[in-house]
Amino acid sequence: MGKIKAAVIGVGNCASALIQGTFYYKNVAEDEFVPGVSKVKLGGYHIGDIEWVAAIDISKYKVGKDLAEAMFQPPNLTPKFANLPAKLGVEVSPGFVLDGVAPHMKERFNPVDNDARFEDVLDTLKNSGAEIVINFLPVGSEEATRQYARAALEAGVAFINGMPVFIASDSDGEWDKKFREKGIPLVGDDVKGQLGATVFHRTLVRLMHMRGVKVEETYQLNIGGNTDFENMLVEERLKSKRISKTSAVTSILPYGDELAGNGKVRIGPSDYVPFLGNTKIAYFHIKGTSFAGFPVVVEAKLQVDDKSMFAGAMIDVIRGTKIALDRGIGGIIPSVSAPFFKHPPIQAPSDETAYVWFNEFIEGKRER
Numbered sequence: 001m002g003k004i005k006a007a008v009i010g011v012g013n014c015a016s017a018l019i020q021g022t023f024y025y026k027n028v029a030e031d032e033f034v035p036g037v038s039k040v041k042l043g044g045y046h047i048g049d050i051e052w053v054a055a056i057d058i059s060k061y062k063v064g065k066d067l068a069e070a071m072f073q074p075p076n077l078t079p080k081f082a083n084l085p086a087k088l089g090v091e092v093s094p095g096f097v098l099d100g101v102a103p104h105m106k107e108r109f110n111p112v113d114n115d116a117r118f119e120d121v122l123d124t125l126k127n128s129g130a131e132i133v134i135n136f137l138p139v140g141s142e143e144a145t146r147q148y149a150r151a152a153l154e155a156g157v158a159f160i161n162g163m164p165v166f167i168a169s170d171s172d173g174e175w176d177k178k179f180r181e182k183g184i185p186l187v188g189d190d191v192k193g194q195l196g197a198t199v200f201h202r203t204l205v206r207l208m209h210m211r212g213v214k215v216e217e218t219y220q221l222n223i224g225g226n227t228d229f230e231n232m233l234v235e236e237r238l239k240s241k242r243i244s245k246t247s248a249v250t251s252i253l254p255y256g257d258e259l260a261g262n263g264k265v266r267i268g269p270s271d272y273v274p275f276l277g278n279t280k281i282a283y284f285h286i287k288g289t290s291f292a293g294f295p296v297v298v299e300a301k302l303q304v305d306d307k308s309m310f311a312g313a314m315i316d317v318i319r320g321t322k323i324a325l326d327r328g329i330g331g332i333i334p335s336v337s338a339p340f341f342k343h344p345p346i347q348a349p350s351d352e353t354a355y356v357w358f359n360e361f362i363e364g365k366r367e368r
């Protein structure tokens with residue numbers, strides 16, 4: 001079926017895990033079980049068919065370096081776990097800084113002195129031959145994400161939004177309209193990891209609802225030790241992240257919005273603990289009422305490597321997006337977004353249903 005030419009915006013820990021993942025599984029046999037992805041070969045595309053053709057960042061540590069080198073520069077801490085060529089032949093190009101770098105992150109990200117122009121980013125995308133670009137900017141990069149989405153649109157490149165700015169899921173559907181008109185796919189927003197806090201919390205809440213327990217209150221507290229968590233120390237940058245994570249859980253319950261409106265739901269990044277590195281720890285509390293008013297309380301803890309959680313999901317998303325491209329489908333692709341994103345344009349009633357949508361789409365039984 002050919003190759004998938006992909007580009008990344010933001011060469012951080014997620015990008016490193018994803019790019020390495022495509023090499024880690026490059027030559028794996030088609031019938032092998034590979035943890036974290038639905039199939040080794042999906043819709044005709046092997047994991048190793050994903051090729052990296054462009055990368056954009058704003059850090060002095062990364063811009064101008066070959067991607068194989070750039071992804072191990074500070075402050076990245078994803079370890080080297082794949083056999084990579086010494087060079088990937090892709091030089092990291094400069095992007096627009098805009099609101100990508102919060103004041104408290106300036107020293108850590110070390111941004112270049114001058115922003116790239118819109119035309120420069122456009123040239124990077126066009127000249128590379130990229131078909132798909134994935135956005136990995138820090139939480140709170142509202143303006144920068146919209147500017148990159150505009151560049152993707154103008155360059156005719158499919159846009160996958162891995163982080164919580166609402167592009168695929170914007171409430172007035174403006175982005176959907178623009179990408180439809182151009183005939184290029186738009187997928188997002190905010191990745192839901194393989195077995196991350198969101199899918200775990202959704203599953204617990206769904207179980208309680210399915211067994212007739214009335215959920216009365218719930219929280220999810222997340223801590224981690226990488227720049228993602230350090231960036232999220234500033235509450236003003238978290239508005240969309242909280243909406244994304246909260247709605248992913250409340251959407252399971254018919255009365256979820258009311259519960260959140262009454263202040264009985266609190267979900268989001270909670271602290272930065274540097275020595276944890278890429279390890280993410282999530283604590284869950286759910287209190288409900290069961291038969292005859294007796295209480296049920298669930299307390300749980302989940303510990304994962306946060307970046308590999310992202311990479312596995314994204315490998316399926318990239319291949320789903322490529323299939324949409326091959327079929328000439330532009331605009332939002334709900335069946336690719338629902339299983340792998342916290343804030344998709346259409347939220348599936350359950351994760352099982354989201355996977356049914358995805359598989360039907362891959363098999364050509366679902367239009368988008």
Ligand SMILES: NC(=O)c1ccc[n+]([C@@H]2O[C@H](COP(=O)([O-])OP(=O)(O)OC[C@H]3O[C@@H](n4cnc5c(N)ncnc54)[C@H](O)[C@@H]3O)[C@@H](O)[C@H]2O)c1
Nearest residue numbers: 010011012013014057095096097100138139163227228310
């Ligand atoms: N499981 C997960 O890790 C997960 C799940 C869902 C969403 N996300 C989101 O994915 C995003 C990426 O996470 P990460 O851990 O790779 O972050 P990171 O901090 O490791 O990397 C961010 C990268 O973006 C670069 N950058 C900053 N501003 C930029 C700009 N304007 N233009 C281009 N590059 C810019 C930085 O230099 C850095 O290389 C975050 O928003 C995170 O919340 C991650």
